[in-house]
Amino acid sequence: MKNWLVLIIVLGVLLGCNLPTAVTPTPFPTVTAVPLQTSTPTLAPAPTPTAVPMPILIPTATNTSLPPTAKLETAVPDTTRFTNLRFAASPNNPPQEAFPVGTAEVFALWDFAGMVNGDRVQRVWRKDGVNWLNRDEAWTAGPNGVVTDVSVYDRGLGGLEPGNYELELYVNGVLEAYGQFVILSRPATGEPVIANLRFAETPFGAPQNSFPAWTQQIFAVWDYRNMGVSDVVRREWLKDGQPWLVREETWDYLHYGPQGVVSDVSIYDFETGLPPGEYELLLSLNGVQQLAGTFTVTP
Known part of the structure; x- marks a missing residue:
């Protein structure tokens, strides 16, 4: 047992003689960490802004600083006028509000003033409240006078149908005159x-x-x-x-x-x-x- 122990000691000594001497490594110099600039750098205080006077626009009669607004216009009737709308069995007959059954033609007569050739004139006829005839045309009759050549008619057997007739007259889209008459279902007013x-x-x-x-x-x-x-x-x-x-x-x-x-x-x-x-x-x-x-x- 002792022999084994001696042998182990001897081997250890021999082996220790062949190992290199341990060298203590020279330590690296200590590095002082310099903090890196972060994503939010410290800003130098901004200088206090100095108010710079801006030019002031003073509105005048021809210039304004206000934004444009929608322009609302009030329709003002033109000077053109149709007056005294009436109805008759012929241009030379006196006006009537009722015509007997069998009447074949009724004339619409009216006075006009201040018209201009080229004005748009529209005639809208209704019978018993329902649109019946519509005529739109350019005016060619001059500034002043009387219209005598407008009529509604049915020259067939029986004439115009009995009922209530209405006429609206427009000039350039503006209503200028309105009138109405009736074709009786009998020759005269009153009962049969x-x-x-x-x-x-x-x-x-x-x-x-x-x-x-x-x-x-x-x-x-x-x-x-x-x-x-x-x-x-x-x-x-x-x-x-x-x-x-x-x-x-x-x-x-x-x-x-x-x-x-x-x-x-x-x-x-x-x-x-x-x-x-x-x-x-x-x-x-x-x-x-x-x-x-x-x-x-x-x-």
Whole structure:
């Protein structure tokens, strides 16, 4: 055991003799860290600003420092004017506000002053509140005068339709005149009239209240006036107190006209003749009973 220990010591000595002597390294000089400039450098205090006077703009009558604003203009009517708008059956006739049924043409007449050739003139017509005709054209009639050549017309059968007509006149987009008139559904103002109901064997025969048995045809005759194109006539026949025949129709103005005598209405039986009994006719006009008449066909 001792021998082993001695051997180990000897080997250690031998090995130690071959190792280099440990050299203590010379330390690097100590470096003093110099702080780097950060991303937020310390700024030198700024000098106190000195107010520099700026030039002041003084507005004048022709120059202003205010920003432009929207320009709002109030429409001022031009000196052009249309006056005294009226309506007539012809340029030489007196003005009218109502025209009878069957009127074929109505003239619009008006005075003008201060017009300039080239002004835009628009005529807007309405019938019963609905746009009807529209005409836009350049003015060529000079500065002053009277318009007499403007009209509305229907020269066909029956003339202008009954109704309310309106006219607006514009100059360069400005309303200058307004007027209205009516085409009556009858010849004159007022209500239609039917009267004098009678019965006869012929259209122009003597009136009768009694007819022989089996008379083939009996005419109902009556007078009328101021009838119009929109009137409605209802004929209701009764036989022995019971409804027998009914007929209702709009007045045939082209056939009968506004006034006259109805002589072409009848009841008939051309095969065996009208049976005996009590006959009655009720005449209504526009939903209102106006006349009643009776006759007898004897047994």
